[in-house]
Amino acid sequence: MKDENELLVEFRDFGFQYNAQAEPTLYHIDLKIRRGEKVLIAGPSGCGKSTLASCINGLIPFSYRGESTGKAMIRGRETKEMSLFEISQTVGTVLQDSDGQFIGLTVAEDIAFALENECVRDPQLHERVRAAASLVNIESHLHHAPEDLSGGQKQRVALAGVMVNEVDLLLFDEPLANLDPATGKTAMELIEDMRRKSGAAVVIIEHRLEDVLHRDVDRIVLMNDGRILADAAPDELLSTGLLAQNGIREPLYLTALKYAGVTVTPQMRPGSIHSLKLEEAQKEKVRSWSAGVGEIPPRKDRKILLQAENIHFTYGNGYKALDGVSLTIREGELMAIVGTNGAGKSTFSKVVCGFETPQKGRIRFGAEAAGIPENAGSWMDLSIKERADHIGYVMQNPNQMISQTMIWDEVALGLRTRGVDEAEITKRVEETLKICGLWPFRRWPVSALSFGQKKRVTIASILVLQPEMIILDEPTAGQDYRHYTEIMEFLRTLGSRGFTVVMITHDMHLMLEYAARCIVFSEKKVIADDSSAGVLTSPDVIARASLKETSLYTLAKMCGIRDERAFVQSFIDYERKNRRGSFASAETASTGTEPGNTEQEGAQS
Amino acid sequence: MRNIFNYIDRPSPIHDLTGATKLVCLLLWSFAAMMTYDTRFLAMLPVLSFALFVISKIRLRDVSFMLGFTVVFMVLNNVLVFLFSPQHGVSLYHAKHVLFSLGGRYVVTQEQLFYHLNLVLKYLSTIPIVLLFVCTTDPSEFAASLNRIGVKYSIAYSVALALRYIPDIQREYHEISQAQQARGIEMSKKQTLVKRLKSAGAILIPLILSSMDRIEVISNAMELRGFGKKKKRTWYMARPFSRWDILAMILSAGLLVTAILLNVRNGERFWNPFV
Numbered sequence: 001m002k003d004e005n006e007l008l009v010e011f012r013d014f015g016f017q018y019n020a021q022a023e024p025t026l027y028h029i030d031l032k033i034r035r036g037e038k039v040l041i042a043g044p045s046g047c048g049k050s051t052l053a054s055c056i057n058g059l060i061p062f063s064y065r066g067e068s069t070g071k072a073m074i075r076g077r078e079t080k081e082m083s084l085f086e087i088s089q090t091v092g093t094v095l096q097d098s099d100g101q102f103i104g105l106t107v108a109e110d111i112a113f114a115l116e117n118e119c120v121r122d123p124q125l126h127e128r129v130r131a132a133a134s135l136v137n138i139e140s141h142l143h144h145a146p147e148d149l150s151g152g153q154k155q156r157v158a159l160a161g162v163m164v165n166e167v168d169l170l171l172f173d174e175p176l177a178n179l180d181p182a183t184g185k186t187a188m189e190l191i192e193d194m195r196r197k198s199g200a201a202v203v204i205i206e207h208r209l210e211d212v213l214h215r216d217v218d219r220i221v222l223m224n225d226g227r228i229l230a231d232a233a234p235d236e237l238l239s240t241g242l243l244a245q246n247g248i249r250e251p252l253y254l255t256a257l258k259y260a261g262v263t264v265t266p267q268m269r270p271g272s273i274h275s276l277k278l279e280e281a282q283k284e285k286v287r288s289w290s291a292g293v294g295e296i297p298p299r300k301d302r303k304i305l306l307q308a309e310n311i312h313f314t315y316g317n318g319y320k321a322l323d324g325v326s327l328t329i330r331e332g333e334l335m336a337i338v339g340t341n342g343a344g345k346s347t348f349s350k351v352v353c354g355f356e357t358p359q360k361g362r363i364r365f366g367a368e369a370a371g372i373p374e375n376a377g378s379w380m381d382l383s384i385k386e387r388a389d390h391i392g393y394v395m396q397n398p399n400q401m402i403s404q405t406m407i408w409d410e411v412a413l414g415l416r417t418r419g420v421d422e423a424e425i426t427k428r429v430e431e432t433l434k435i436c437g438l439w440p441f442r443r444w445p446v447s448a449l450s451f452g453q454k455k456r457v458t459i460a461s462i463l464v465l466q467p468e469m470i471i472l473d474e475p476t477a478g479q480d481y482r483h484y485t486e487i488m489e490f491l492r493t494l495g496s497r498g499f500t501v502v503m504i505t506h507d508m509h510l511m512l513e514y515a516a517r518c519i520v521f522s523e524k525k526v527i528a529d530d531s532s533a534g535v536l537t538s539p540d541v542i543a544r545a546s547l548k549e550t551s552l553y554t555l556a557k558m559c560g561i562r563d564e565r566a567f568v569q570s571f572i573d574y575e576r577k578n579r580r581g582s583f584a585s586a587e588t589a590s591t592g593t594e595p596g597n598t599e600q601e602g603a604q605s
Numbered sequence: 606m607r608n609i610f611n612y613i614d615r616p617s618p619i620h621d622l623t624g625a626t627k628l629v630c631l632l633l634w635s636f637a638a639m640m641t642y643d644t645r646f647l648a649m650l651p652v653l654s655f656a657l658f659v660i661s662k663i664r665l666r667d668v669s670f671m672l673g674f675t676v677v678f679m680v681l682n683n684v685l686v687f688l689f690s691p692q693h694g695v696s697l698y699h700a701k702h703v704l705f706s707l708g709g710r711y712v713v714t715q716e717q718l719f720y721h722l723n724l725v726l727k728y729l730s731t732i733p734i735v736l737l738f739v740c741t742t743d744p745s746e747f748a749a750s751l752n753r754i755g756v757k758y759s760i761a762y763s764v765a766l767a768l769r770y771i772p773d774i775q776r777e778y779h780e781i782s783q784a785q786q787a788r789g790i791e792m793s794k795k796q797t798l799v800k801r802l803k804s805a806g807a808i809l810i811p812l813i814l815s816s817m818d819r820i821e822v823i824s825n826a827m828e829l830r831g832f833g834k835k836k837k838r839t840w841y842m843a844r845p846f847s848r849w850d851i852l853a854m855i856l857s858a859g860l861l862v863t864a865i866l867l868n869v870r871n872g873e874r875f876w877n878p879f880v
Binding site: 057059085093095097099104106109112113115118122126129353387388400403462465 | 784788823831
């Protein structure tokens with residue numbers, strides 16, 4: 001008989017320092033997790049939350065070496081006296097990268113992996129795999145290879161792979177990182193479902209707070225600078241300002257309430273938009289606030305920069321990726337292209353850059369698109385390299401682009417291959433480094449930078465070629481709110497310098513806050529082209545593109561506001577107006593950042 | 606993208622054999638073919654492998670690319686042997702039946718042509734059977750098979766992992782190379798060799814770095830799920846041997862025994878019709 005309240009994890013004044021680091025990563029950690037509990041560990045990048053997770057699943061001390069103080073215990077035994085395998089019987093870990101942790105050649109083999117290592121024989125082996133697969137609803141895909149699965153399905157497989165061992169605690173490291181909004185929502189429902197069925201404790205490490213709170217959690221543990229700052233029920237923690245102060249994005253409905261002058265208290269049950277209770281007076285405050293924001297006049301129509309007309313594209317293996325896509329991008333726009341995996345958004349950007357050639361349709365660019373007849377060479381005739389002089393493409397993972405050891409050389413690479421003379425290179429690299437806030441690091445090696453700074457290096461290496469437009473694939477993936485804001489504010493300055501910025505993303509906050517316009521891809525076609533507020537308040541588009549309606553929409557309904565779209569728009573406008581003041585200081589602050597101190601967790605290996 | 610192993614899933618008696626059986630048979634067959642130059646025996650093997658192709662429902666055009674490749678190598682090999690050692694057959698078979706002369710030391714003899722026939726038969730008796738193995742063995746079963754014939758499971762599993770990640774790495778290579786081309790790095794033949802080597806670095810360095818990240822993730826994931834805990838492990842895809850498996854292995858062992866016996870009877874590796 002299992003003890004309902006058994007203490008599974010206990011930290012007592014625990015501290016940890018990696019061998020490769022000068023400072024400890026964790027200080028004075030006191031934490032208890034009991035069977036059946038669901039705990040969210042939140043905090044900005046580098047706060048130590050991933051290190052804490054490694055201390056729970058045994059990667060520390062068994063894979064990563066370092067000095068620890070105090071006690072870390074699993075079921076009353078110190079982890080350093082156990083083995084990694086013993087700990088894995090109690091703690092099942094689902095890593096952040098659900099693709100990278102897929103070990104088997106097929107779903108069934110991947111789920112079976114832990115059992116194979118335990119020497120479980122048939123028929124139990126096959127039976128238990130089938131049972132675990134049906135638990136997460138993936139049994140119809142048992143013989144599929146990982147590349148035939150969607151991100152959400154891979155995560156189900158990863159979950160089944162640890163559930164098969166009947167563990168007592170499920171540990172999720174950033175489970176939402178690679179999922180589109182609708183799949184993220186389903187993932188949180190699935191996790192809750194698993195907890196109910198198995199009675200296991202659940203620990204979620206994540207900084208996307210609002211998305212995790214889609215299903216109830218018992219406690220939120222807030223971390224920063226290696227310390228636990230708060231360990232409280234969501235209703236209580238969300239009533240304080242602690243989250244925002246520590247670089248965690250509050251749920252949007254709470255931000256709106258605060259803008260409207262409503263004081264949030266635990267009694268209002270602010271833990272979730274569904275539990276939130278508002279009095280009539282408070283609703284009135286929200287209504288009058290939204291009415292008083294005042295519109296930002298829309299920008300005047302600018303010249304057309306890029307025009308795609310009826311693009312059809314089928315890959316060599318017969319997979320059709322674009323089915324008649326037409327769209328227009330104007331000069332100086334900051335816009336988003338959204339949609340699920342396989343909707344065609346990445347393929348579209350490849351066609352634009354010339355990596356792939358469409359079977360049908362054409363793209364016009366610059367003077368050609370604006371309809372100016374003279375010197376309008378055809379875009380479709382240009383090579384990849386020639387197109388790159390006009391449109392820059394920034395990949396999602398900066399590590400996939402950086403090939404030089406020094407920042408200066410990396411930024412200069414594109415100019416050198418184009419045979420630009422050294423004096424001109426020096427001038428342009430200097431200029432670009434200044435724009436990108438990398439000037440203080442110009443003599444640094446790339447390896448000393450944090451992930452977000454590397455991302456800026458890759459953007460700089462594209463900007464130095466002076467393109468009119470840049471396309472960024474998931475510019476904020478894997479970044480916490482602070483770095484994210486830093487990058488986005490930076491992109492916004494580019495917009496005001498006349499660059500056209502196109503972001504391919506499934507990040508809802510990103511489009512809501514920054515993109516003025518949003519093009520939605522679904523099923524290989526463009527299904528919407530509207531303001532972000534318009535897209536996120538249109539139930540039909542949301543459903544078809546696997547997006548998630550914003551909690552602002554729900555809040556508007558709750559307050560009896562008829563025009564939800566206008567409400568969301570006034571929220572965006574309000575943020576934009578208020579942000580403008582703090583903007584200049586944000587830029588200087590970002591250039592002043594010391595390199596290397598932001599990525600303690602990444603540097604451990 | 607899974608077909609780097611080129612597994613073709615068509616139900617047949619050959620597909621039904623376990624991976625371990627096929628691997629054992631392949632090894633026995635290859636040893637037999639390598640051991641002897643008995644022309645009669647070597648001539649039988651291609652006929653036999655053709656029959657196996659028919660039974661396994663694998664068509665020649667499924668493997669036409671690799672077969673074409675083999676033919677090119679075979680021709681090249683023969684030409685080179687003749688160029689460097691036109692009298693090799695004479696010394697092997699201790700006889701000289703001159704057919705005609707091409708001038709200089711290039712005198713064509715029956716013995717030399719017979720030796721070339723043996724070379725061709727060697728290719729035809731080994732390559733098709735390897736292709737058949739590749740086409741009829743589920744890659745998932747391969748690691749289990751290696752382990753079953755005595756290869757340590759950690760090594761067997763690294764083979765499986767390579768099969769799992771090669772398509773991913775190919776895709777990543779493609780993406781990186783596109784992005785680097787956009788920055789002006791040319792990989793085309795228009796560039797000088799030095800420049801091309803430098804360009805290759807611009808793609809390989811990011812590829813290697815991101816592969817290192819991948820290795821860290823996967824090794825953590827494997828350890829967290831108990832890999833390496835015990836001396837042995839079981840395999841989801843492993844199947845028990847059936848009567849047919851045993852029979853196939855006995856027949857293949859028969860081939861090897863035949864090859865050995867022929868060598869003993871001939872007194873050497875070559876069957877000599879000339880003396």
